[in-house]
Amino acid sequence: MALAVASLVPDLVDKPLSWGLGWFPSGYAIGHSAFVAIPVGLGVLLFGSRLDRLWVSVAFVVGYWTHLLGDVLNPIRYGNSILVGRVLWPVSAAEPYEIDRGLGRGLAYLEDFVAELVTMPITDVVLLYLLLPAATIALWIFDGAPGVTLLSRAVGTVRSRLR
Template sequence: MWPWGHAAFGYVLVSLGSRVVRGKPPSGAAVFALLFATQLPDLVDKPLSWVFHLFPQGVSVAHSVFVAVPLGLLVVVAAYRFQRLEVGAAFTVGWWSHLVGDVGTALLYGFGPEFALKRVLWPVATFPPYDDQQLALERIAEYLGEFLATLSTGQQLGLLAVYFGPFFVAFLLWLVDGAPGVRELRDIANG
């Protein structure tokens, strides 16, 4: 799943959850926490693998349910203690939705459940190391090239729907929610 897909999926979950639990859209602070958390597993694991070569693949510690579940629960408890439960919950939902999105995307691509679940079971399950020692930018370019090549096949309409449909739905929902976060950004810009 690409970054915008993780952000969109997480936003839909947090927005709908906020409406059910609190009866109103998420706050700007919750949206910022969510957006950061939806990217967190890749921001941690990709550099640890691609730049520092500490892990053989770009899915390891931050993609692991064995790390994400206890730390996510700890964030919620701490947020509750500091009366910022909405922000802590949004962060945790964002992180966990990233893992669910990666598993779901693997299943959509036709990989079996064993492969899909292996993505979130580090260190119990791991992938073999990359065949080469590409630089991080080379690996990103390779992934982007594969994505663009896939879009030029007969699968492009389905892939466009999978990759950009949730983003479009999330964007519309964000507008309906009153564009949370914009006011906070405007306040920061105006000092």
């Protein structure tokens, strides 16, 4: 659960601040910055070890840092060079968007993704978008579905307080 949530943290921070509030000229800023991610990751590891939850904190750091690595390496898929500057905010700010679409940028990216998905070989689609998530879910279930009990307790607490 920590890995899954942490892998979204950079986008959950930067995209709303850029697309929704216009605070940054692109979706790569404070949440994607190695200058923020490294101390945050080290702090999470320290905090997790003190609470005897080291594996949860390691999962968080792996999720957060691999998101940044993926953003740096992603251009290779299209035959371009890696973009180390994406994780060096504020020293190296990402190029601003040519067109400000606000929150509609997310819909534009979804449209681009679906168009790319349609043109991909079916084996790639099955492997990347069906088998990999299915294997991940199977591993999560095999591991005892961590997080379900916590979520169930939280829902029960909210329900009891609302009554």
